[in-house]
Amino acid sequence: ANIVVCEDMNIAATMMDGFDTDRNGRLGMEELLEHIRNADGKLPDGFQGWKEGFKQADLDASGELTVAELHALLKTAQEPQKEKLVEESEVSVAEQIMDGMDINRDGYLSLKELMERIGDESKLHPQFASWKDGFKEADKDDDGLLSTQGLGHLLHGFGREDQHRLVEES
Numbered sequence: 001a002n003i004v005v006c007e008d009m010n011i012a013a014t015m016m017d018g019f020d021t022d023r024n025g026r027l028g029m030e031e032l033l034e035h036i037r038n039a040d041g042k043l044p045d046g047f048q049g050w051k052e053g054f055k056q057a058d059l060d061a062s063g064e065l066t067v068a069e070l071h072a073l074l075k076t077a078q079e080p081q082k083e084k085l086v087e088e089s090e091v092s093v094a095e096q097i098m099d100g101m102d103i104n105r106d107g108y109l110s111l112k113e114l115m116e117r118i119g120d121e122s123k124l125h126p127q128f129a130s131w132k133d134g135f136k137e138a139d140k141d142d143d144g145l146l147s148t149q150g151l152g153h154l155l156h157g158f159g160r161e162d163q164h165r166l167v168e169e170s
Helices: 002-019 029-037 050-057 065-072 081-099 112-116 127-138 150-157 160-169
Strands: none
Touching: 002 029, 002 065, 002 081, 002 160, 029 050, 029 081, 050 065, 081 112, 081 150, 081 160, 112 127, 127 150
16 A cells, blocks of 8 residues: 555656646646646546545645645546556656757757756766666667657656656756
């Protein structure tokens, strides 16, 4: 049970990184819904009760959820819902990092751009030791550039703390 609680807290923290568009450390209803609505603006199957769940999880009635309140909301979610939220938040994190690190604004991230933003490898968390290999693995067409999708693939191999650090660096 502790593993599930820890995993849900990590999901909540990743969602906060990806969905908190105003960067205030809290997640508003609209910030959440904009990432789970379908293209037609409707909530997908399994998410219809989320507006009410949001209100119940908002213990201080602030209209926004903290990571702990978001964690409480996630405890009521089913696995397919959690998987969609993780996927959506990772894409959003990749978009934020791309926006901050794509120096020449070509829509791709080069190894050089990444190095210029992150700096000396000694500053990096030990898990970044193999990030160059990860970059090459994520670069499926071997052109030295990562699209947002490729960056998402690279980020998937890193933990939430490392993803958060990259968002901060960008």
